[in-house]
Structures are given as structure tokens and as C-alpha cells.
Amino acid sequence: MISPSASPDAARLDWTQWIFPGPRRVFTEAEILRTGLGRWSTGIDCYVISNVLVLVLVFYPALPRELLLVILIGALAMAALGLAVGRMLWRQPSRTRFNGAAVALGVLMVMVTLAMTKLGLRDQARDLLPFIAGGMTLMVSSWWFLTLYRTQQIGARLAELDAQEERVAMAQRLATAQIQPHFLFNTLASLQHWVDTRDDRAGPMLRSLTRYLRATLPMFERDRLPLEQELQIVRSYLDIMQARLGQRLSWSLDVDEAAKDKVAGASLPPGTLLTLAENAITHGIEPSLRGGHIAVRAWLHEDRLRLEVQDGGQGLRAGACEGLGLGNTRERLRAQFGESARLGLEPAPDAAPGCLVWIEVPAVAAE
Structure with missing residues (x-):
């Protein structure tokens, strides 16, 4: 039956x-x-x-x-x-x-x-x-x-x-949602105030915001994004945040000159480096009254591509754990590169203030 x-x-x-x-x-x-x-x-x-x-x-x-x-x-x-x-x-x-x-x-x-x-x-x-x-x-x-x-x-x-x-598609949709609404609202509010007061900072910020939105809105439709484009997006983002935070934020971006072509030609899941920079600003610089410095570095270490974002902010708090942004990034890297991809979060080296987040993937796979 x-x-x-x-x-x-x-x-x-x-x-x-x-x-x-x-x-x-x-x-x-x-x-x-x-x-x-x-x-x-x-x-x-x-x-x-x-x-x-x-x-x-x-x-x-x-x-x-x-x-x-x-x-x-x-x-x-x-x-x-x-x-x-x-x-x-x-x-x-x-x-x-x-x-x-x-x-x-x-x-x-x-x-x-x-x-x-x-x-x-x-x-x-x-x-x-x-x-x-x-x-x-x-x-x-x-x-x-x-x-x-x-x-x-x-x-x-x-x-x-x-x-x-x-x-990966779900991670990309989450990453798209991670273009933080409060970042856009606060930036637009600052921009509106500067326009109303005829502040000279309005023009440069508007150009940086335009570059940022033009690059970030379509990028999550792709599986991989050249690191060179990702670095441009990070530059635009840090320009905007520096205009908003003023003297509380300084930043630098260093690419390995000896292997600049290989580093720039590598590709990663879109928004990988941007997520690290956003985390450094949100959890490191903004909560600190004195602000700090953001250092973005990319170079080849032996046969691996290494990316670092180090902030001089308040550092890791006791009991701090990996948030949605880093967890999402780790999952997307694992989906693209398998277990050979690594992501780490640790206190800044040499007893410096702040913390360091880094990514390592095989250079050949990234190419």
C-alpha cells in the first residue's frame, strides 16, 4: 500500500x-x-x-x-x-x-x-x-x-x-548590502552642509563620492575584480573619510614596486580590500577621539599575495570577535581559493596602537 x-x-x-x-x-x-x-x-x-x-x-x-x-x-x-x-x-x-x-x-x-x-x-x-x-x-x-x-x-x-x-552569490549580495547606509547618509549630510556653507571641501568630496559609487555599485556583479580597480575604490573611500574626519584620519597605500605589475594584475572577490578598510575606519578610527593612521599594503611574499590593512585606532578590545564583514570575506575567499586562502586579525605589530588584518592567497590562483 x-x-x-x-x-x-x-x-x-x-x-x-x-x-x-x-x-x-x-x-x-x-x-x-x-x-x-x-x-x-x-x-x-x-x-x-x-x-x-x-x-x-x-x-x-x-x-x-x-x-x-x-x-x-x-x-x-x-x-x-x-x-x-x-x-x-x-x-x-x-x-x-x-x-x-x-x-x-x-x-x-x-x-x-x-x-x-x-x-x-x-x-x-x-x-x-x-x-x-x-x-x-x-x-x-x-x-x-x-x-x-x-x-x-x-x-x-x-x-x-x-x-x-x-x-558566493549570497556573499556578494551581503557584500553589496555592506555598502553602509550610515556611511552614505553621513557623507551626503556633510556634503550638503558644505554646499550650503560654500565650503571648499564640497567639490573634492563630491568627486571622490562619485568615483566611489561609480566603481562600487556594479562591482559585485562580478566574481573577481582586479586588485588595481579595488585599490582605486579604496583610495576613493579613504579620500571621502579623510574629508569627513579631517585631521583625525591620515592614510597611505603602498604596493610592492618590485612586483607591481603582478600585484596589480591579481584579482580577488570584489570588495575584499574595501571591507578591510571599512572595518578599520568603523572599529578602529571613528571610536578613537584622537583618530589614527590607516596603512594599506599589497605585495608578493614568496609565492603568495599578501594584503594588509593596519589602523592606528583603539585596537582590539578584550573578547572581540570576528564580525559579519570579516566572516563574509573569509567565506568568499574560501569559495574562490579553497583552504589555501587565509585571513587573520591581530594586534598591530611592534606594540603600535591599533590592529592589523591581513589576507594571503596563492599568487598563481590570484592571477
Whole structure:
């Protein structure tokens, strides 16, 4: 009896599997390339051929002596054929290819048996029939399990990549939302006041804000952003904040001159460095009455790209923990670069005031 909660698809029996077995899903070449899964291993070839030789040795006493060489050559030829079909199914697993290979193997075995009969080897063909049937069963079963395994492997990898891309997309939407409303409102309020009072600072701030918005609004639609563009955005942001905070804020931006082209050509999830700069202002400089200095640095350290944002603000408080911005950035870096990406938050070095947040990713992956 079928439960009322069971879906119609679960209750329906797929009769096609009796006559045309195999997984229904067919992957495109683009999907298979996207998975990045490994190629066919030569170790499988060595394993199969060595097992064929072992089987021949095991059944040696039962084999007709006059056909021993022919059987050995035939077994190796069938192993090579089985491996060739296995590679085909590995590249593109589908029920059509599996069933086509199984039918072709059956036809081939029938033709071999008929040929032996025509050549007057009826008795030998009858003696070899159990071995032929056993070999066919073993080969078709191997193809069947290979097709199922490969289909599940590719499907699982695609599902993992889809979930990963969804996490990255969600992180990007969160990063977009992190263009802080209070930052924009406060900046516009300052700008309006300076315009009303005909303050000379209004013009430069308006130009910096325009550059900032023009760069930041569309950037989160992309998976990666060149570091050179990210640095321009950070410059515009720090220009705006320096105009607002006045003498409470000073900043510097240093890029490794020895590897300037490689550093500038690297790419990261959009908003990565901007988030670090925003955190330094929000949690380091603004709460401090005396303000402080923001130092942004980018350079190559051995085979890794390192980014640092150090502020001279109030420093890490006792019990401070990673906030949404840094947690979001860490997740996006992990989605792009895997476990090789690192992000750290620590007190400023050399007993200096403030704190230091840094990012390291493989330079080759960043390029």
C-alpha cells in the first residue's frame, strides 16, 4: 500500500530499466569539464590486465592446451577492449553508451563462437562457452558499476559547485548590502552642509563620492575584480573619510614596486580590500577621539599575495570577535581559493596602537 504522502514519481515503477538500464541523466561536455575531476588513471589499466593474467593462471588446468595461446591473446584483447569502453564511459557516462557497448559485446561473442564452429572447433567452443559467458558477465557488470559510479561522482561534484556558487552569490549580495547606509547618509549630510556653507571641501568630496559609487555599485556583479580597480575604490573611500574626519584620519597605500605589475594584475572577490578598510575606519578610527593612521599594503611574499590593512585606532578590545564583514570575506575567499586562502586579525605589530588584518592567497590562483 502506498502512503498518501508518497509522491507520484516514487510510486511509479520505471519499466524502461528492465530493457534499457542505466542512469537517465546525461551530462554535457561543459558540465564534465566544469567538475575538474581527474582523468582516467593508468593504474586501472595495470590492475585489470594483471587480474586477467591471474585468472588465466587460475583456470589454466581447465583450459584446452591446443588453444592456450589463443585464449591468452583473446583474454588480453578483451581486456583492452573492456578498458577502451571503460574510458569512453568515464569520459561521458550514459545509459545509451552503456547499453550500446553491452549489445556490441554480446554480438561480438556470438560471432566469435560461430566462427569457431565454422572452423571445426565446435567442441572447443562448447568448452569455452562458460568462460566466454563469465567474461561477458564480468565485463558488462564492470561497465555498469563504472557508469553508475561516474554518474554519481559527476552529479555530486556539480551539486557541490552549485552550492558553492550559491554561497558566493549570497556573499556578494551581503557584500553589496555592506555598502553602509550610515556611511552614505553621513557623507551626503556633510556634503550638503558644505554646499550650503560654500565650503571648499564640497567639490573634492563630491568627486571622490562619485568615483566611489561609480566603481562600487556594479562591482559585485562580478566574481573577481582586479586588485588595481579595488585599490582605486579604496583610495576613493579613504579620500571621502579623510574629508569627513579631517585631521583625525591620515592614510597611505603602498604596493610592492618590485612586483607591481603582478600585484596589480591579481584579482580577488570584489570588495575584499574595501571591507578591510571599512572595518578599520568603523572599529578602529571613528571610536578613537584622537583618530589614527590607516596603512594599506599589497605585495608578493614568496609565492603568495599578501594584503594588509593596519589602523592606528583603539585596537582590539578584550573578547572581540570576528564580525559579519570579516566572516563574509573569509567565506568568499574560501569559495574562490579553497583552504589555501587565509585571513587573520591581530594586534598591530611592534606594540603600535591599533590592529592589523591581513589576507594571503596563492599568487598563481590570484592571477
